Amino acid sequence: MTADIAAAKAALAHLELDENPVSLKAKSRDFFWYSPVLKARLDHVVGDFAVAPRTEAEVIEVLRTCYRHNVPVTTRGAGTGNYGQAMPLAGGCVLHMRNMAAVKEIHPGRVIVEPGCLLKDLDAATKAHSGQEIRMFSSTWATATIGGFIAGGSGGVGSCTWGSLRDLGNIIRLRVVTMEEEPRVLEFRGEELARVSHAYGTNGIISEIEMPLAPAYDWVEMFVATDEFDDAMAFAEDLANQDGILIKLATVFEAPIAHDYFQRVKPHVEPATNLVGLMVAPHSMDGFLTFLGRRPRARIIYRSDDNDWARGPGPVFEYGWNHTTLRALKVDPSITYLQVRYGFPRHRELVAKMREKFSPEVLQHLEVLREGGKVIFAGLSLVKFTTEERLDEIVRAHEEAGAMIFNPHRYTLEEGGRQTVDDRQLRFKKEADPKGLLNPGKMIAWDDPDFKYDRVYAYPGMKAAE
Ligand code: FAD
Structure with missing residues (x-):
């Protein structure tokens, strides 16, 4: 099955097509470089052309044409994914969705x-x-x-x-x-x-x-500081368990993350300060302040609706989730990260175990998450990267302790997920993409149903580096 790129491009020439090598390269990348492992494997990947449909009818036309000419199609939103998700491993067409934004x-x-x-x-x-x-x-x-x-x-x-x-x-x-x-x-x-x-x-x-x-709501964004990590972790969890207080974010940063990596927060904290980032609904502030009053070891250092910071920190949520990694990377390029599920009811115990074993090589950044009605932690731990072997060792130690890892250093659905085939997705792919042209190399179950997950999957169809 050979791709006829020239024929596909000619057939789609009346649409918004991009073949400029510079912009095409940009449209073929995402934030894969957060991972030194992926950076080494995917840096050369580039599509053959990009097309930006304006309507569903144009999407259909692109897919029909690429199907006829055996051209792989990798869809792109804004390319902010972290695992090479939107990168065209086998080349071909980048289907850019930016014109369908109504x-x-x-x-x-x-x-x-x-x-x-x-x-x-x-x-x-x-x-x-x-x-x-x-x-x-x-x-x-x-x-x-x-x-x-x-x-x-x-x-x-x-x-x-x-x-x-x-x-x-x-x-x-x-x-x-x-x-x-x-x-x-x-x-x-x-x-x-x-x-x-x-x-x-x-x-x-x-x-x-x-x-x-x-x-x-006009969410009230805050940073709350504690001297002890356990107090910060308990604060975030207990707040999320307050049924009458509406929150949109509760993030925990182990010291010295705030001091070392959050430039605008640095003047307001010590290296030993642990931080909780919060978004609280304005009508819940009375309840929140009462809750805070019961926690003498926690103090507000920033409130978006009332502060005297010379330079504001910007949105507090842009310190959480994977923005924590971004901020750390900007200061120390050797930082990378892990994605950990600390499940109920062992979440706090597991965090404590991993801290004891790996801090400060691995620093805890926890996101409060509701799962099945229970509050748990999603860890996006910051890791001081040395070698792939050491990273794998840290992953294994988490898994052995019972903390599930969603490995952000892999580009396949399965390795980044639960290391099993999602049968519903595979069955639908067989029906909806019989030639296997959609985002090739990302679903192991399609390429190699017998893969054992005992090594890193290497997509055999990956475009070679020039
Ligand atoms: P892309 O990266 O362009 O695409 C993501 C995947 O979706 C690709 O596989 C692509 O092929 C596919 N896709 C895109 N559009 C379509 C479509 N119309 N049909 C079919 N497939 C499609 N993720 C989170 O979930 N939560 C976070 O809090 C978070 N924080 C982040 C912070 C930073 C600093 C960074 C760099 C990343 C973060 N991410 C997070 C990852 C990513 O930003 C989000 O998942 C984001 O929503 C992806 O949107 P995008 O438009 O950039 O998608």
């Missing part, structure tokens, strides 16, 4: 939107229309698309209250175009959503999204 309908409790809409633009539209906002967003709110969040993300700011994208009710409906001789348009709800949500665009292109909304 907010189509807003109703009480729900919105219908095109996939290329930026999260911030979606929030602005629903807030202006009827004082509503999306329940959760990636901390890349300012730059990422809603389609990329659903196909590549997991949750984020808001997940302390609403859980993750995969939880029932957090996506209402997805409209999906298949990659067949004659592409079909399908509508998924309920159980069917799991076929394409968090599937990295390997089995269909999302062309319309219906999401639930929550009331919008």
Whole structure:
């Protein structure tokens, strides 16, 4: 099966096509370089051309054409993913969704939107229309698309209250175009959503999204400091368990993260200061301050609605989730990270164990997350990188202790997830992408059903480095 790139390009020449080597390279990359492991493997990857459809009909045309000419298609939202998700490993077409960004309908409790809409633009539209906002967003709110969040993300700011994208009710409906001789348009709800949500665009292109909304607030953003790490961790968890206080973010940073990596926070903390980043609804501030009053070892050092900082820190959520890694990387390029699930009821015990074993080589950055009605921690731990072997050793120690790792140093769905095949996604790929042209190399189960996960998967179809 040989790709006829020239024929596909000629057939699509009337659309918004990009073949400029410089912009094409930029459109073929994401934030894979956070991982030294991925940086070494994916740095050379580039597509053959990019096309930015304006309508679902143009998406269908691109897919029909690429199918006919055996051209791989890798979809791109804004390319803020961290695992090479939007990178065209086998070359071919980069399907850029930026022109499909319309907010189509807003109703009480729900919105219908095109996939290329930026999260911030979606929030602005629903807030202006009827004082509503999306329940959760990636901390890349300012730059990422809603389609990329659903196909590549997991949750984020808001997940302390609403859980993750995969939880029932957090996506209402997805409209999906298949990659067949004659592409079909399908509508998924309920159980069917799991076929394409968090599937990295390997089995269909999302062309319309219906999401639930929550009331919008002018969230009060805060930093709360403690001298002991355990006090910060308990503060965040106990606050999230206060049923009457509405929060959108509770993030814990082990010392000296705030002092060493948060430039604008540095003048206000000591190296030994642990920090909790918070977003609290304005009407919950009385309850929050009462809660704080019961915690003599915790103190507010920053409040977005009342402070005397000469230089404000910017949005507090841009210190949390994977922005913590970004801030650390800017100061110390040898920093990388892990994604850990510290599950209920052993979450605090597991964090303590990992701290005892690895701090300061691994520093704890915890995001409070609701899972099955319980408060747990998602760890995006900062790791001082030395070698791949050492990184693997740290991963193994977490797994052996019972802390699940979603490895951000792998580019496949399975290795970045639970190391098992998602049968629903695989079955749908067989039906919707029979030639295996959508985002090749990202689903091991498609390429090598017998893969044992005893080594790093290396996609055999990867375009060679020049
Ligand atoms: P892209 O990176 O362009 O794409 C992501 C994946 O989705 C790719 O596999 C792509 O092929 C696929 N895709 C995109 N659009 C479609 C479509 N229409 N149909 C089918 N497939 C599609 N992630 C989180 O979940 N939570 C966070 O809090 C978070 N914080 C981050 C912080 C930083 C600093 C960085 C760099 C990354 C962070 N991420 C986070 C990862 C990423 O930013 C988010 O998942 C983001 O929502 C991805 O959106 P995007 O538009 O950039 O998608």
